[in-house]
Amino acid sequence: MPEELKRRPDERYGDDRGRIYRIVRNASKARPEAPTPPPSATTSLAQQTTAQLVAALTHHNLWHRETAARLLLERSDAEAIPALQRLVDHPFAPAAMRALWLLHHHQAVDVAILQRGLQHPQADVRSQAILVWDASGDALKSERAAVRKRCGDSDPQVRMTALLSLAPIQASEATDIAQAANFPTDAWLARAITIATGPHPAAVLQRIVASAQRPAQPGLLSDLAALGAAQTDPQQRLACLQAFLALPDEQQRRKLPLTQFCNVLQRRGSSWMELNSKLLPAQQTALQETFATAQQQLQNDSAELSTRLAMLELVKHTPTAADILKSLVTEDQPQQLRVAAIGALARFPAPKTWETLAQSFVRETPTIRRATVNAMLANRNRTIMLLDAIEAGTIKPGELDRSQSNRLLQHSDKTIRGRANQLFASSIPGDRQQALATYQPALKLKADPRAGQTVFRKNCATCHRVGEIGVNVAPDISDSRTRQPLQILTDILQPNRAIDNNYLSYSAITTDGRVLTGILVTETATSITLKQAENKVETLLRDEIETLKSNGVSLMPEGLEKNISPQQMADLVSFIKNWRYLDGKTPLSQPLPEK
Template sequence: MPRLGLRLALAPLFLAPVVLAEKPPTPEESRAALRLADPALTIELVAAEPDISAPVAMAWDEHGALYVVEMTDYPISPDGGRVKRLEDRDGDGRYERVTTFADGLHWPNGVLPWNGGILVTAAPDLVFFKDTNGDGRADVRTVMLTGFGEGNQQLRVNSPTWGMDNHIYLANGRSGGAVRRPGDPPARGVPIPRNDLRLEPTGVTALPVAGFSQFGLPRDDWGDRFPSWNTVPIRHVVLEASDLGLAADPRTVADILDMADGGRVYSIAPTQRRFNAETVAFFNATCGPTIERGGLLGDAYRGDALFCEPLTSLVQRRKLVPDGPTFIARRAPGEADREFLASTHAWFRPVNLANGPDGALYVADFCRAWVEHPDFVPEGQRKAVDFREGFEHGRIWRIAPRGSKPGEAARKPGTADTAGLVALLESPDGWHRDTAQRLLVERPDGKAAAPALRRLATTSIVPVARAHALWTLVGMDSLDDETLRATLRDPSPRVREQAARVVVRAGRAPLFAAELAAAADDADPRVRLRAVVALARLNTDAARDALARVAARDAESPWTAAAILGAIAASPAKFLDILATRQPDWLARPTEAQLGFLARLGAMIGPSPDPELVTAALGHAAAAPDRAAGFALLEGIAEGQARGPSRTFAWPTLEPAPLPLRQAVERLRRAAAAAARDAAAPLPARERAFAALLAARDPAARELIPVLVGAGQPATLQSAAARAVAAAGGPTLADVLLARWDDLALTTRRVLLGALSSSPALATRLLEAVAAKRLAASEIDPGTRDALRRLADPAFAKRLDEVLPAAAGADRRAVLAKYAPAVSAAAGDPARGRDLFAKNCQTCHARGGRGPKVGPDLLSVAGRPPADLLVAILDPSREVAPDGVAVVVATARGDMLTGLLVEETPTTLRLRRAEGLEDVIPRGDVEALRSTGRSLMPDGLEQNLSPADLVDLIAYLKSPEAPAPGP
């Protein structure tokens, strides 16, 4: 199924009639249409046209001046963007003095006060502006960095954010680029293909960081970043790639949105004038997120995530509930079926949020008829639409408790002396703390505050103030060991966590080995994770022992497990020795997560050219009290041997290993063969047993494949056996399984097709089975056909055209025209459509949270017109967002892997493909990587669906309460 949760450019033939928008509202009319879920809060206007127009970002400098970025040039007029400077001189909450601080900008979209001026993102540049003569207009204009990608104006670098660690963070925008200083040659650019960016405090050194955010990159009080996309409003950066070292399976960013409600939004606006005809009941155009850090709204809101939905005129709130080292973003109490802020007027276009100097929450209201971009509108109708309609409008709103006065918290850090700035670090308002820290780091005399900061870091009664003081000392290069040691023992786990981060940033891990070892036993999972990252800098048995203690406690967390594996990458065999001797339960009573950890640990030992290390690891596998632990280690070691540059032993004979070891491993392999067949054995043991046999190239693996694909076997074992055909089966076994096609479960068939399409030899057997009518051509789904056509073998390509003539080149408009009459005339049978969904769509799409999460959850499309769904299903590549484009990876082993590139680090690529399966590919194994430029969902679904079928499928998709098929 298609990427239905993202915007589609619809053909004029199927475009629903455009509903006329309401007329532009006056500010008073806008205010009257706004609804807050909490009656204790109120919303007030602080700025509007003609003072400002088309606001997309805002920030206050240390003197309380508000800088508003105006994208009046959106979406079609370059160099019309501006930055306005607003001042509220009488403290009444309205900004009465307005100057144009900078103009002639190229689609600006973000602003950050810095170094006496402001930084503005305006791709391809990051520009610094400063007013040196006090006239309210910048007379300094310096391009700090350039090379940011100039994609669609909605998808450009944005949201410069001051980090707690004194660095500046930028959201990628999803257009990438290669970032460099203006005077540097392009070859010196830092690529950011799927990364956000971090700048050193000087603003001239750029480094890619984890995350890939579209518009907005908020952080919380403790420096955690939360990237977002238009359909996924919040994620969490748990780790950086640098935290993971050489881990073979690095994980950095967590999807934390609680999907218990399917990702619903509750708009109260009337039907809106738009070409994006997707349902307004789900996330669609999320942007401008923030974490509530102001404090004025009260403790009930502190730390909550809020994000805008301009297409449906609302702002949603979620509670960030701790979940191990990350969070779950859940609906706020009392807002299960309503939004924090919504409007009954369609021209309310919230695009960004910010915490103000007074502790209130501020909303940037774009206030236009259109927020869609012409790129997503049929070409034939673009000229009939004024996409800038309303560009002269714009509002900034303030949300605060009823009765609060706008000027109550108008302290201005810019006029404070050094002692005053240190005192502001204890403010309940995050804006004051951040600004004070930034000024202390920037000011030439800031180091004079070091003694006071050391006292604050160790004696303040406010935990977050202690953390700010610590990082301010780091920014001044004035942090002493005594202060750092005290904060590593702080009563607050959040301060201890920050102290462990500082140890790493300052490069002082050897000086604090004892404290870091103690942190490995901390009661808080986030502290333990940071201890792991810091202990990775210590190549000692004491550090490895501490890491083993964390592993025994936190292997269930994929984040902590990945960090531990990265930490022991230099000496995995030593770590296994410690684990086996000091944490014996790992090998005696392992959990399922621990089995996975052992397999990955074995894979790190396997490539070693030292036969003694591999021998010792095999000895642990053979001697493990629990056979499943032995299977997992054997699997990893054998897989590592296959990937390593040297072959220590000849598998499966293991020569020239000592005879006793060979005999012990042979007994383990025989036990694995028996366990894999044993229906009474625990499923994790059976899975690890089969995987171990495959990795060890044991002939028993080939014999087990036909057994394990049987319909009575557990689904995971069936899939594993079907996948194994590519690695251990060969053409003859492919023939055996194809002869049993009618007896195979649907999921097993899908996985088998994926395996058979990975090489010309296996794919040829598939073609011959189709030619001999042992299975119907309609069984070969469009995705498999695409994969077959990517196999680089001329003889196979010729045979493929004979057996399965190409359909991808078919005129999509002609196909749509063929199916449109049936879709428009018939109602359809949802029950039959459910079965068609299971057969054709469920490889990639969940529905109502059930099923694989490759494409979007299709419960979100229930409100879309049938004609729109027809286009999305039969012409899925008409418009594809960057995250929906399929890539093809050719590996050194000869595999051709196709999927979505969901994570990219300096050491690995992570692909997600049908059935939600993932391939983690070391960069050293990648021979070629290319984008297809097309959706992962291929053309040609009409080969499997008649017009009547499609009518029934659409009827099922439009049944909002229908459960997904399958388990």
């Protein structure tokens, strides 16, 4: 918590107020309510008989039901069992559910009671009956088949409860588990099916693929494919691969699970190529056709971008992936596709490609720069190439964001760490270090944030916005609650020390000779948009641009202190730090100076 907000008096506001009792979503279905009992004299529940307490389980008031259930549990009176058994069929779900659990407490849930609970018209009761079966252990083990049937229940909550209670299944139960895939499946149900599947993904996949009732959703197939690839038994992996190769490939139903299968195999140090020789000839053909169509869709410039991105994830596992990815990285392709290709290419050495990316760094957009540096940092040899580029001046230290700089400065390799620290230290001009040393004592002066507001309006408001003053061109400096004054002063005097890649200055030279400088805020396949000081915006079509390159510096100029005295600097830092408290509405540990 910021220092100025500690010990403020409103920290304990609300201690004397109530708390939220219950939240119900608007889409909740109305459940049958308990019959309202006739008015009667107030009677302590503790004084009522066991039979009366059982009857109170159907009370319309929640407190009565909860208290009656607690008293029955505490009494543990076996005389309640017959009445509780009859209550299992009650149409009011809360009464039937409490009856089931109280019978479980008495160890009085037999096969007949369980069956009545599993077939109750209310889904909540069916779900609780499954949980009672699960909690009963060996006593009702023979009724596992009855619970398996609930995997095909019409209610999704019942299906999920059954799946999770059965987990992990035996291979012989795969058909029952596959029933759940015949219904619309959200992410939670798909995860429940995967959990229930356990060590038998091939058996479940085979049943789902063979089912003609309803095509399984690609997300579920992908989850099961990932589970299959994670198996240590090569035969399980092979059977999973064969299962989804049997799928028709319309709407990417085969490609998506195959992608997930290949991704998991790769993370485990394996590859689909190790299984290829064990496939039947027809299956090998289907697999090669799947990869071939994926490559065609990836290289089709008129295809949907989402489709191309999905196909890249599959194509990167093919033997020719490196060459395809190189062409996508270096060609004029959509930015999102290039970023994905750079990430995928990080698996391959390709030194010439990384040299090309480093050399073209000055012309790239912030998103491509960030992806390039991250990929280079992922490999020791490429990290050395990155340091070479920084030393050569191709890439400037300030063009790396803070996290990337820290990865270099704190690298586990002593040689890389030492070289990075040397390069970054020498990148700060001497006059900037001197400026910081000169103005640092100003932080000890008594500051007036209201006077600092005037300084901000005159010197900073053309690019920065704080409260209602200025425009949003440069980075947001208004959220300064956790920042220390020295950090703020350093950013003012050394604007190029650490630059957010999204706020680097770019210069565009147009075909008619104009030179425009600003921050690159939008990029599409056909145009770019530069934002300049005073919130001026210039949109240029790509065919109007002769040259576009980064200047490697912040849009904020160095030397701002030449127009600001030490006292004014102290006031400015105080305003940036405390602007939100100037209206006097927020209690502070130490009040600000009076107007």
